[in-house]
Each structure stands twice: as structure tokens, then as C-alpha cells.
Amino acid sequence: MSESLAKTPLFDEHVALAGKIVPFAGFEMPVQYKQGALKEYTAVREGAAGIFDITHMGQVRVTGSDALPFLQYVTTNDVSKLALGQVHYSALLNESGTFIDDITTYKISDSEYYLCINASNRHKDVAHLQTQADNFDVRVVDESDDTTLLALQGAAAQAALQPLVDTDLESIGYYKFAQVKVAGTDGIVSRTGYTGEDGFEIYIPNTIAVDVWQKLLANGAFPIGLAARDMLRTEMGYALYGHEISDAVTPVEAKLMWITKLDKGDFIGKAAVEARKREGPRQRLIAVKLTERGIPREHYKVFADGAETGEVTSGMFSPMAGGVALAYVKPEHAESGELSVEIRGKAVPAQRTALPFVRSNVRK
């Protein structure tokens, strides 16, 4: 490997828990721990609290009197609708309307916002934001190197976290957050996640990462690796950059018009998205379920009425739903045609299905 890999402050903890370490987005991360991905997945789905080190993700703080107009211009969602203490899902687009990244935006005050961005896009995002910031009275600060991000997900998440924080977690609703003391130190806790279960994402300084991690384990949380994380997010149909979204598709294709507010004023990529909406999507993202045994995997070809129509972007074996996948297909096959997925040269029949693949338990 030509590029040296970074370690999160929890690297030694992962090794101590027999984590199987793999390169991921420039970091050495645990793909699973001793018990294995299936048991980790099951723990999160069946009532435990799973703890995930997602410190590889990036954080950017945007401050200044132009924070709102700046974010209205560089992100797709309507930031003017965000209340203090609220989070929303959003995206950064190119002028061509395709994705630079998908992000979450936290409103701390009228002049201060906090963005969570993907690890693999961090430097690209920060460079883009800083370039755009030249035209606004804002400061864009990349805090990723100092910040540890933990996700605590599953029905028992609140009970495991409550003893560590000075705020009643019951008061934090879905996609809301609070600035709280975590183990005595300032942090941010939001009721958000990537699993379809109730739970939190916890932003803390690196200095207390090991302490908080160990305390959450002591409160019964199970460590969960990247493999189970991907299973949990795919079952929900949540998009992952580099799979369902990329600089080759617009929100029109990716079914993300719900975070793309064309009526909010101008923003980067708006004209291109409007044009694509008029012309119609070049491909469409659908959810499919195999009706015979098999596991659809990324890049497997999808056929409609015997002719190739697209490919799988994320696929998996779901213990609850079987072989399931997200796939891009030609627009005319999004709703009609007999589908199949080619697995090792054989056409395995599939049917369109609604998302999520399994029931979501997020607290709405």
C-alpha cells in the first residue's frame, strides 16, 4: 500500500477485542470482532446496544454571519428550515448536479453549523467548502483530526449512554441533538444513525475516546465492525457514497430529491438537477429481492426481460429478508419487466420490493 493508513484513538481497543483490521477509507478499521459479523448484526437488531467506531468520518464547523446563506448555497437541503438543535440529511453537489458527498448538517446557532462528512471525501469536501467560502463571511474549519465519533445503536443504546451524560436523553428526539457533557467533557450527542434502530451518534474529543468507549462497553454495549454496519445500513436502503451515490449520478437518479429543495433559492447544482428532472432520470435506483437462493453482490448485472438493464450497487445476505440489493436500472425497468440478477453466469429471478428491506425501529 503506497499510502500510509491512519489509526483512530480506539485502534488499540479494537485489537484488544480481537478486531480483524482492514484498510477502509484511509484508516485501519475493524471489519468485525471476535464473535463475527452475524452475531454483531443480531445484537443490534435484537435489542442490545452496538457501539461503532466511526471516527474515520469527518467533521467541519462552519461559523460566521453568512453561515446560513453559505450553507444554503453549497448544500441541497433547506437549511433555513433547521431549528436550533436539529440535524438534517443533505448533500454537496457539483455544478453538474452530481454528488460531491452526502452529509448531515447540525444547527448549533444562527451563525454556527456542524457538518458530518464521509471519510473518503473529506479532503475533497473541505477544499470545495473553503473555495466556496471565499465569497461569504464564514470560517470553515476541519475538526476531523481532533474528533472521535461513536455510533451507539440498538434498543438498549439510550440506557447504555444515559449514565455518561448530564442531559436527559429522552429530551433528544429523532434527528435532534444536544451539546452535552460526555464523561465530564463537552461533546455533541444526536439521535441519529445508519442502522434503522434507535440510537445516537456521539462526537467527543480524541482525548476521552478510550474512556468513553470503555464505559459504554461496561454498560453492556457490544463492539460492532464495518461488516455488520454495512449489513444494517443496506437493509434500510440507506445510500452509501461510492455505491448508490457518486459524481456520476444526481439526486434525481438516487431518489434523493427529498433532500434537494429546488424551491429554496439558488444552490450549486440546482440548474443541472432541474434540467435532469425535466429530461427524466438516466437510470433509476430500485430495491430488489431474489426469489431464489443466492446473494446479489455489488456490480452484479441486472437483467429485465432477459436484457441487461443495470447493476447492483449494494447487495447482501439479509438474515431476515434473504438476498437483497439496491440496483440502478434503466428508467423503463424501474417499475415493469421480469427482473433477474446474474450470479456466476446464472440468472437468478428477483422482484422489486419496497424499502426498507426489514422493519425500521428508529424513534420518529
Add this chain to the structure above:
Amino acid sequence: MTIPAKIKYTKDHEWVRIEGDTATFGITDHAQEALGDIVFVELPEIGREVNAGEAYAVVESVKAVSDVYAPLAGEVIEVNEALEGEPEKVNSDAYGAGWIAKIKITGDESVELMTDDEYTTFLEE
């Protein structure tokens, strides 16, 4: 990790148990441990002729798809259909209930086979 005596091992981490003119194939404990949770096994068709070293089955873990190679040449006479419903048997009992296929040995074609001691040394290298 266990490495039973009386069966032979390959460098690709398959095992073979030879009894008369039939042979039973599977993957080793080391292989299942490295792959992690097995969630799917694609079995060969009965009657299929396989060459030594030929991919005759596929095991899929949560994240990976792996071919399984035949240690010996022969004709598939039985497959472990239980793995279609319980692929995790490959993890829990790699040398027993996790066997994959039985073949009728045809000819003397084989990949390089190791004893348990040789395989142990191979894994350590």
C-alpha cells in the same frame, strides 16, 4: 483451530478424506475462520466430473465470495444439501457436518496433498 489427522490438506485450505474409491471434500478450520460467517454455499451438481484443482463449489461469507477447489479428480456422487439451509455448519464443524461434497475417485489425478503435520507447518510458514 483444529487439524485432524487421517485426512489430507491442500495449500488452498481444502481437506479430503479418502475411503476406498470415494473421497469427501470440505474446507479447513483455518479457511472457515479466515472467511468468517458463511452465509451461502453453492453446491455442485450430482454427476458433475471435476478435475483436481478445479473450482467445484462456492462459499460466501458476509463480505466475500470464494471458490472451493477439488483436491482430487472424480465424479460428484453426493452433496451436503443441509448446507443450503444451514451454511453455518461450515463454521461450526468444518471437518464433520460442514463437509461439502463426496466424489467417486476417477484416475489418480490430485493436487499436492499434505498430512496434518505438513499442513500445520504450512500454516505456520
